[in-house]
Amino acid sequence: MREAIEKANVLIEALQWIRQFRGKITVIKLGGSVMEDPRNLGHLLLDVVFMETVGMRPVVVHGGGAAISRAMADAGLQPRFVEGRRYTDDATLRIVEQVLGHEINTQLAAQIVDLGGQARPLNFRTTNVLFGEKTLLLDKQGQAIDLGHVGKVSRVDRDAILDLCLQGIVPVIPSLCLDDDGQQLNVNADTAATAVAEQLGAEKLVFLSDVNGVRRRRDDPDSLLHTLTVEEAKGLIDSGAIEAGMIPKVQACLETIERGVRKVHIIDGRLRHSLLLEIYTSKGVGTEIARR
Numbered sequence: 001m002r003e004a005i006e007k008a009n010v011l012i013e014a015l016q017w018i019r020q021f022r023g024k025i026t027v028i029k030l031g032g033s034v035m036e037d038p039r040n041l042g043h044l045l046l047d048v049v050f051m052e053t054v055g056m057r058p059v060v061v062h063g064g065g066a067a068i069s070r071a072m073a074d075a076g077l078q079p080r081f082v083e084g085r086r087y088t089d090d091a092t093l094r095i096v097e098q099v100l101g102h103e104i105n106t107q108l109a110a111q112i113v114d115l116g117g118q119a120r121p122l123n124f125r126t127t128n129v130l131f132g133e134k135t136l137l138l139d140k141q142g143q144a145i146d147l148g149h150v151g152k153v154s155r156v157d158r159d160a161i162l163d164l165c166l167q168g169i170v171p172v173i174p175s176l177c178l179d180d181d182g183q184q185l186n187v188n189a190d191t192a193a194t195a196v197a198e199q200l201g202a203e204k205l206v207f208l209s210d211v212n213g214v215r216r217r218r219d220d221p222d223s224l225l226h227t228l229t230v231e232e233a234k235g236l237i238d239s240g241a242i243e244a245g246m247i248p249k250v251q252a253c254l255e256t257i258e259r260g261v262r263k264v265h266i267i268d269g270r271l272r273h274s275l276l277l278e279i280y281t282s283k284g285v286g287t288e289i290a291r292r
Contacts, residue, residue, distance in 0.1 A: 022055035024203035029193035031063035034269035047275035049117035063189030151185030153195035208269030213287030
């Protein structure tokens with residue numbers, strides 16, 4: 001009986017958040033090690049099905065760098081990275097489109113359906129919803145570096161995505177876009193998710209990471225900061241408390257909030273049901289950054 005009462009208490013705690021976020025869009029960025037672990041990925045996609053079932057409107061944006069590198073190795077191609085970014089020549093782009101834009105994209109949507117939800121893969125072979133332009137990378141001296149067929153998203157087909165959300169269908173979007181001439185471009189998944197969240201006016205953008213969020217002390221998981229305002233986050237960067245690889249992710253969060261997304265979350269995607277625990281509990285399990 002005590003266990004049953006505890007389960008009821010969990011449901012009651014979730015109720016206020018279910019009501020608050022019903023009908024609101026949440027963009028979820030999938031990538032990194034989460035994509036490589038079938039069990040973790042299955043738990044996250046089940047969370048997505050739950051979110052849609054209780055009235056939220058989840059939108060999934062995904063990468064797939066490790067799978068792309070494996071496919072290139074199988075094809076006898078050596079990945080080339082410039083300043084930490086993948087160089088995308090013609091041969092690489094063909095593999096990226098096949099693996100990321102078709103295989104992974106279709107598999108994710110199919111897995112959501114297998115878990116009891118509804119999903120639609122949105123890629124170059126079905127319906128493309130991301131449009132953009134070629135971009136250059138600036139090195140430390142400010143010189144432009146050509147990354148090949150690499151771009152950034154400048155326009156999102158809001159109507160196509162929102163139409164699916166209104167039907168209770170989860171849009172699943174690969175981090176690829178087309179330019180004005182119809183050229184395919186490889187896009188960083190974090191920036192693609194950010195663009196989708198901004199242009200949809202999302203309530204939330206969730207980044208799945210390999211750490212449990214922003215920590216006051218980098219190597220101490222118990223120093224997790226559950227909530228941060230924009231001003232507090234900037235202060236932690238200035239003081240050096242936020243450092244190394246977490247800086248660009250937090251800066252991307254701040255830019256996203258400045259452009260209209262209400263809240264951005266960083267959570268550990270390896271934690272079972274981390275999406276549900278972050279969104280539907282009062283304390284959460286990651287870091288929430290909000291304007292105030």
